[in-house]
Amino acid sequence: MVHAHPGRRSRGGTAAVSHLDPQVFATYLERTRWFGGKGRAYDVTDVSTIGTLPGEPPLVVVHLVEVTYADGSDGGEAGVELYQVPLAFYEHPEQRLDHAFVGWWEDPDHGWVHAYDALHDREAMALWQRAFDDAAESPDGTMSSDGLVFHRLPGHDLDLDAQSSLFSGEQSNSSVRYGEDALMKVFRKVTPGRNPDISVHEVLTEAGSTHVAHLYGWLETVQDGEPVQLAMLQQFLRTATDGWELALASVRSLYADLDVHAHDSGGDFAGEASRLGEALREVHETLHEHFPAERRPASAARELADAMVGRLEAAAAVVPELAEHTGRLRGAYDAVAGLGDLDVQQVHGDLHLGQTLRTSIGWKIVDFEGEPAKPLAERQLPDSPWRDVAGMLRSFDYAPRVVQRSLGIEDGPDAELLEQRAQEWAERNKNHFLTAYAGGGLSAEQQTLLDAYVADKAVYETVYETRNRPSWVGIPLQAVAKIGAP
Known part of the structure; x- marks a missing residue:
């Protein structure tokens, strides 16, 4: 059984999103392959906004959805989990994205808006691509925008004309390919702290390992003084x-x-x-x-x-x-x-x-x-x-x-x-x-x-x-x- 409660609080300084219906997120999680709570009773206990992608249209907002399980900790699994849900908002229905429709809300600033899973939307995914490219142009290899921080490693120029394509079949995360140029993995279940997928790839890339796809950069936010890493951009292996x-x-x-x-x-x-x-x-x-x-x-x-x-x-x-x-x-x-x-x-x-x-x-x-x-x-x-x-x-x-x-x-x-x-x-x-x-x-x-x-x-x-x-x-x-x- 799944329940949904309205967002009662914000997480680490993020703004609570009271106008977003938690039940829509609960229904959405059940449809995805990457949600890890299937087979367990849970509540959607909080929905928070953690950042907005720079540039638009469309308006792309990254949310954290808090899930609390009725059985608490089960076999080493957490009693509370956070899932990242980036949404692309449009004033009018986008028929090309019908398969990725999540729900609609009455937004205080934008009126009624239609929300889609942003990873299915090429217009939305181009915003991530441009933000990573902007980070590469800065002296310290970072670019900050509305609570989101993009990091880049030197050594690769992104192809900004490459179109995105979402991979199917993944179960824990979601990956988007940018043409033949790069691959971005979006972490769906997130936890404060450094994700080993990023830290290990960073070390192996700088060590020149020939047995990994080299890391190009990563996206994170900060909550309660700790990084929450949201995505990583890396080499696309064309012949793999x-x-x-x-x-x-x-x-x-x-x-x-x-x-x-x-x-x-x-x-x-x-x-x-x-x-x-x-x-x-x-x-x-x-x-x-x-x-x-x-x-x-x-x-x-x-x-x-x-x-x-x-x-x-x-x-x-x-x-x-x-x-x-x-x-x-x-x-x-x-x-x-x-x-x-x-x-x-x-x-x-x-x-x-x-x-x-x-x-x-x-x-x-x-x-x-x-x-x-x-x-x-x-x-x-x-x-x-x-x-x-x-x-x-x-x-x-x-x-x-x-x-x-x-x-x-x-x-x-x-x-x-x-x-x-x-x-x-x-x-x-x-x-x-x-x-x-x-x-x-x-x-x-x-x-x-x-x-x-x-x-x-x-x-x-x-x-x-x-x-x-x-x-x-x-x-x-x-x-x-x-x-x-x-």
Whole structure:
């Protein structure tokens, strides 16, 4: 059940927007792919204006919508979340934007206005583009306007004639492409503090890393003395292909002839898996060099194990099928508790094949924001590189299962052969990726950490699938059933 309350207060000096109907925002959030509260009861408890884009028409206003969940904190998720909603306002209906219509309001200054999701509007998106260009012209690389601050890094001139195009299919944020020139990611769920996606890209860009899209700039506001980062502008990778889609294509090639083994398939992905492992190792090495790294005492291993157990207990309340596996999962976590000192550093935090791009010159890793469900303060903390490795291993396990399910073959010899080929593909690519990343075999300590992180990731996936794609929950549950099994 969703409720909407009028904006009762402003946030950090922003003006409350009492003339905006909160129920319109509540309805709008339900329609989006990026809203993270689906499946939970919540209230829209505040709507605030944080800034207006320089230049018009159209009038583009950035809002923060506060969502408060009835269940409070749930499995590490915040009880209150803020979502960024930029709206383009027009006096008259714009039929070209009917698909992006959000609502209409009686504005004290402009009368009745029609509001549209600004990211669908090329006229509106040109305002962001020009503001970033203005920032590049200033001596300090910044441009401020009505509470919004645009930052630019030197080294790239924007193409102001490039038209915008909104990417479809994203789930946590929204990305807009400016022709062949640049890509702007708009963060939908925002939290006061520096977003690691920006801070990590800034460091890797200045270090000259060849495995990321270079950062051009970012947009932020300030509330209660803290930055709230709203968007980032970066290099558009013209020749890039999504790593997840490449993996699925490889699986489909294998399944086209079930008599062929994975290593003989014309679409064999093992070489790409190896190159991706090498790319991740190089990114981790650069992050280790430029961000604080530490060796934590043995007590940190127990804390890590306890945190994993806590996430398991919270997940079991959402996914009852986990109950029969909790004993073996705890065994994987208990093994971590017995380890000695732990090495931690800046990592990606939410790595999988969908966070990679294959270009004509190699693999790129994207989206260093970390797990969207975690609080920002937690996502900023150093972690073990094996968390990223585990995320990739789980993704290699997912790809053949997703294609397998799409075929609808559940019984008979073909189903058994499909299962064999799925295991072959997953194990072959996991082994190539892991060997390339580690430069050989793993030590006993590394294997213990990796096993626990794989288990932790699979548990997380069961919750995600239960809430978002219930028909897919069998994929992570299948993996959970194998953890610790003889």
